[in-house]
Amino acid sequence: MEEVRVLICDPIHEDGVRKLREAGFTVDERPDITGEELLRVIGDYDAIVVRSRTKVRAEVLRAAKRLKVVARAGVGLDNIDVKEAEARGIRVVNSPGGPSIAVAELTLGLMLSLARSIPLADRTMKQGEWIKKRLRGRELRGKTLGIIGFGRIGYQVAKRARAFEMKILVYDVAIQRVMKYVKEVGGEAVTLKELLRRSDFVTLHVPLLPQTRHMISERELSMMKDGAYLINTSRGGVVDEEALKEALRSGKLAGAALDVYETEPPEDTSLTGMDKVVCTPHIGAQTEEAQRANAVIVAEKLIEILKEKRG
Numbered sequence: 461m462e463e464v465r466v467l468i469c470d471p472i473h474e475d476g477v478r479k480l481r482e483a484g485f486t487v488d489e490r491p492d493i494t495g496e497e498l499l500r501v502i503g504d505y506d507a508i509v510v511r512s513r514t515k516v517r518a519e520v521l522r523a524a525k526r527l528k529v530v531a532r533a534g535v536g537l538d539n540i541d542v543k544e545a546e547a548r549g550i551r552v553v554n555s556p557g558g559p560s561i562a563v564a565e566l567t568l569g570l571m572l573s574l575a576r577s578i579p580l581a582d583r584t585m586k587q588g589e590w591i592k593k594r595l596r597g598r599e600l601r602g603k604t605l606g607i608i609g610f611g612r613i614g615y616q617v618a619k620r621a622r623a624f625e626m627k628i629l630v631y632d633v634a635i636q637r638v639m640k641y642v643k644e645v646g647g648e649a650v651t652l653k654e655l656l657r658r659s660d661f662v663t664l665h666v667p668l669l670p671q672t673r674h675m676i677s678e679r680e681l682s683m684m685k686d687g688a689y690l691i692n693t694s695r696g697g698v699v700d701e702e703a704l705k706e707a708l709r710s711g712k713l714a715g716a717a718l719d720v721y722e723t724e725p726p727e728d729t730s731l732t733g734m735d736k737v738v739c740t741p742h743i744g745a746q747t748e749e750a751q752r753a754n755a756v757i758v759a760e761k762l763i764e765i766l767k768e769k770r771g
């Protein structure tokens with residue numbers, strides 16, 4: 461039987477790698493592979509596995525003579541040229557659902573961090589300061605949470621926010637499809653404008669698409685309540701960082717929490733260095749549970765497709 465070769469470009473959980481080997485495939489792990497190296501070796505592989513670091517652009521796919529599948533261990537497909545892959549008959553699979561709880565829990569953690577200035581309190585304590593008087597926070601109870609994008613993650617955020625007795629507003633382009641879940645969490649479906657106008661906290665859970673790039677920019681930020689908070693654990697490009705900096709500088713927003721950035725890692729600290737910003741280095745899906753789920757889900761999909769193709 462012909463050898464089936466799989467290239468793992470970004471580190472994935474060992475349970476996924478084991479599954480691929482047990483299926484009889486030759487698996488090469490190159491967790492630090494550069495774009496140029498990938499271009500050189502891609503022609504030797506039947507499948508590649510990536511997370512968000514490796515970019516699978518059209519030129520890579522053009523050089524991929526025997527490639528049948530691109531597997532993304534995770535959700536967002538913005539690092540893969542899906543159109544080019546489809547045009548070449550290459551399947552693209554991912555693991556929706558794998559990281560939902562991890563991202564939702566981080567989102568709640570970031571909200572609490574903003575409301576109570578937990579990172580600043582910790583930082584100053586470590587420097588030997590006691591700034592108790594400066595740290596008068598806000599409670600989440602009774603506040604309005606605006607969720608933009610009510611898919612898997614948005615829904616899990618809403619369920620958890622309910623435990624904090626928050627009021628939930630939802631904006632989603634496919635509102636009919638998700639209305640059942642909006643009702644389940646006692647949420648209210650509104651327009652984007654209304655959500656921005658009424659929310660104390662706004663959290664983003666949309667994919668990065670041409671339509672969502674900079675969907676939160678100067679105009680949208682100006683519509684938000686004075687002293688509101690913005691949380692972005694979706695993708696950096698969804699928020700216009702220059703406009704956000706200005707909204708924080710002017711005092712329009714009380715704070716922002718960010719897990720994702722237009723450039724990762726960010727090129728400068730003009731945004732992340734602000735006291736009003738709580739930031740994490742794209743750790744939304746970085747839990748043991750989410751990483752295992754992502755790796756196992758894509759490994760199973762890959763095995764199914766490659767066995768099908770092998771007949």
Ligand code: NAD
Nearest residue numbers: 535536609610611612613632633634666667693694744745
């Ligand atoms: P999902 O596909 O289940 O949900 C996305 C929702 O956004 C859908 O309901 C869709 O209708 C809605 N949407 C799409 N375009 C929209 C628009 N223009 N306006 C309003 N709503 C729109 O995806 P998910 O699993 O909930 O993940 C959401 C995003 O979170 C992913 O695409 C990914 O970019 C990001 N993510 C980040 C991390 C992280 O590490 N921080 C981890 C996983 C996912």
